[in-house]
Amino acid sequence: MAVLKMKIRKRNWKAGMLVMLLILVGFLAAYTFLFLKHDADMVDLNSRLSPMSLLHPFGTDHLGRDVITRIFLGAQQTVGYAFTALAAAVMIGLPIGLVAGYKGGIIERILMRIADAFLAFPDTIVAIVLSGLMGPGIENLLLAIVFVKWVNYARLTRSTVVNEREKEYIAMAKINGLSDGQIIRKHIFPHIIGNVLVLASLDLGKIILLISSLSYIGLGAQPPAPEWGAMLNDARPYFQSMPSLMIYPGLAIVAVVLISNIAGDYLRDKFDVKKEVQL
Incomplete structure (x- = not known):
């Protein structure tokens, strides 16, 4: 009972911290x-490098643009690019993992060997190489991220399906005449979605860091786009x-990564069925 209470308090703390951060961000955005209603792309050289004020709470950059608006x-x-890349990786990896795990045999061996080939090199290095080969630009960067991230979801889905397909309730469903599609939709998919959500929430922060870091070195978003990594690159001469x-773009990146990690921990506790059964 004491362990259960500690687990509930831990969940409530994470949920409360997440809500407080979201409220703070929402207040600043509103x-x-x-x-303020500033134009993020309007150049005003008379106001360049202005300090904090009521009109410009975060000051202005080297071209006189309002920093908080650009943030x-x-x-x-x-964050939008990160969600786009994450959604594409899930939509590619999840069906591949489903097919490999449920069908098994030669199909599973072929698909998993392809996935193993992608895992032979660190995903960050592969993303940098692909972005460099395809040229700078956010579209190429997103393609590179999807290219290296779908493998994680394929392997996670496959392992979950393999674990579930041999259980008795799947055999009973087949005896009762359910098709493969019905079995996957009604019985297997609910076991997959929790694990995928946890991995996706934790992966979101990693993708944001990857987009920002590659934009910082010029392989992602290009000026004058107000992308956080590109803003860090623009601000280097004025450090x-x-x-x-x-500092402000860096804090924004840290805050979003922190929110995604807290959400990931919360979802991991929420979908941790085995520990709840043991308690």
């Missing part, structure tokens, strides 16, 4: 877009004179 617009790009230009 203040920025409803009251929140950058969230649409950095000594105005370090806040690099």
Whole structure:
């Protein structure tokens, strides 16, 4: 009972921290877009490198553009791109893992050997090489990320399906005349979705870091796009004179990665059926 109470308190703490961070971000976004209403791309050299003020809470950059507006617009790009790449990786990896795990045999061996070939090299190195070969640009970067991330979801799905397909309730479903599609949809997929959600929530932070880091070295989003990694790159020459230009995008990246990790831990506890049964 004491262990169960500690587990519930841990979940409530994570959920409360996640809600507080989201409320803070929502308040800042509302203040920025409803009251300040700056044009993120408007150049004003007379206001370049301005310090914090009521009009510019985070100051302005080297071209006089409002930093807080670009931070929140950058969230649409950095986080939006990350969700896009993550969704594409899941949509590719999940069906492949389902087919490999449920069918087995030669199909499973072929698909898993292909997946093993992708895992032979670190995903970050592969993404950098592919982005360099295809040329700078956010579209090429997203393709490179999907190319290296789908494997994780294929292997996770396959292992879950293999674990479930030999159980008695699957045999009973086959005896009762259910088709393969019905068995997968009604009995196997519910076991997969929890594991995929946990991995996806933890992977989101990694993809955001990957997009930001490759944009920082010029392989991702290109100026004047308000992407956080590109903003860090633009602010490098002014780090000594105005370090806040690099601090704010860096804090935004840390905050989003922290939120995704807290969400991942919360989902992992929520879908951890085995521990709940033991308790």
